[in-house]
Amino acid sequence: MYRPQEDSYLLAAALADAGGTKGAKVLDFCTGTGFLAVNAAQLGAASVTAFDIAPRAVLSARVNAWSRGLPIRARRGGLEEAVRHGPFDVVLSNPPYVPCEGETRDPRWDAGTDGRCVLDPLCDSLPDLLAPGGFALIVHSEFTGVDATLSRLRDVDLKASVVARSRIPFGPVLRSRAEYLYSSQLAEPGTLTEEVVVVRADSPRVRS
Template identity: 90%
Template sequence: MYRPQEDSYLLAGALADAGGTKGAKVLDFCTGTGFLAVNAAMLGASSVTAFDINPRAVFSARVNAWSRRLPIRARQGGLDEALRHGPFDIVLSNPPYVPCDGENRDPRWDAGADGRCVLDPLCDSLPTLLTPGGFALIVHSEFTGVEATLSRLREADLKASVVARSRIPFGPVLRNRTDYLYSSQLAEPGALTEEVVVVRADRPRTRS
């Protein structure tokens, strides 16, 4: 399962800065260990539903919630299942977003040739997942296409902006993907750092 790393902490900080969590109904999509779900619950969310396709991740999230006596329900499933439990006031997601060539793919972080095979369906579903006035916070790498995310969200009639950034050295996963990143022109040859961003998407209270 995916354990908390720099992107997880960046997203948790963005959630704390955003406010509005107290009393909110929250979705943590691609929860991993439940780190973000725990953060949302500790910030006062009235309920948190955490989804992951990995049964080990779901078990870990349940243990982390139970040990802290927090109002978190961890469930196994993907986006279709999450949609059946919505809408939510806040959607959080640290989805798989690493571009890969399809060989030796690891579902914890690899997300297709452009890194968007989870991200794009999630963006398209946010108008349904969010309550009017609700917001989403999604973290991903610059190599996944920040402008592509912003454009996709705006095309779905959501307000979208980058609310947090951090430049970090390549970890073991990206160091093993450098040949693909360079050859596909997703990263400049020789690059050894990536910018990780948190994108915020707001659903208007009323349709324009």
């Protein structure tokens, strides 16, 4: 189980700062324990749907919602299932985004050689996931490519910008990947901190 960490807290703070959650239909994609779903519900969301591919995560999100009496539906599934339940006014995601060499070892954070195997399809699906005038907040590491995310979102006609940043020391996962990050030129050799960013994407109010 992925326990909420700095990236989860940064995204939760960005959600509180953004406003617009009260009365909204919210998606928490890659929900883990349901931490972000709970935050959205506590900010007054009308409904929150939380998706995760891991059965244990879905169970944990359900328990966390139920024990707080919050209107959260936690479901097992990936992007296709999430799109079928949309569109949403607000989409939140802390997806797996750590670059890893070779096979994905742990789906809680591993995300292919460039860290983008969940992020890119999510960006591409946002026009379908978001209602007109809706917005998404997505958190990931600088090593996953912030410019790549911004241009991918702009390519699908969304307004995109970085709304929050935090520099944090490498945790155990990144320490174990440091040599790969250096050798693949995703990080400068010797780097021992990463910047985590929250990217906001806005859907136009009127679709062209």
